Amino acid sequence: MTVVEVREALAREEVWLAEAGKVLAALPPDDPRRQKGAEKLRQRQEKHRALKQQLQKIEDDVLEIRYPFAVRWSRQKGVMEIRDCFTGGWLIVEASQVPDHWRWEATAIARRERAARKAA
Structure with a gap:
């Protein structure tokens, strides 16, 4: 599926x-x-x-599919941070402005980080 x-x-x-x-x-x-x-x-x-x-x-x-940049959720609700691969800086973007798969990846990363913190 x-x-x-x-x-x-x-x-x-x-x-x-x-x-x-x-x-x-x-x-x-x-x-x-x-x-x-x-x-x-x-x-x-x-x-x-x-x-x-x-x-x-x-x-x-x-x-496992890697992009030339990194995405993560910001501390603000509905806002994502995208790491610029050229400058290394974090760009702040509304989550509604990015493709769905970026949000899915950021959510999966956040879940993994929470699980790792709980396990530690």
């Missing part, structure tokens, strides 16, 4: 899980449909978790 397909499947699962949660909450506790719905909800949650792991693996693989 491509990144776009995985993201679309993940979005569909999130919508389904939200709707199923509302339906289960509306059923009385002794209703047999609640038990069946809870089992189906658990299965879909596992599928959702697997899709998230698959997306993370794809994002990690994309990280």
Whole structure:
């Protein structure tokens, strides 16, 4: 599956899980449909978790593709920093102005750095 397909499947699962949660909450506790719905909800949650792991693996693989510059998230919300390969300086750009794959790479880098800090 491509990144776009995985993201679309993940979005569909999130919508389904939200709707199923509302339906289960509306059923009385002794209703047999609640038990069946809870089992189906658990299965879909596992599928959702697997899709998230698959997306993370794809994002990690994309990280292996290197660009002649570096991107990272700024401390300000919605702002990215891009390292100029010629001057070495960091340029500040709004995240809405950059291609999607730059944001994905910056997010994957931030996740790796957080995981490394937690492990240390």
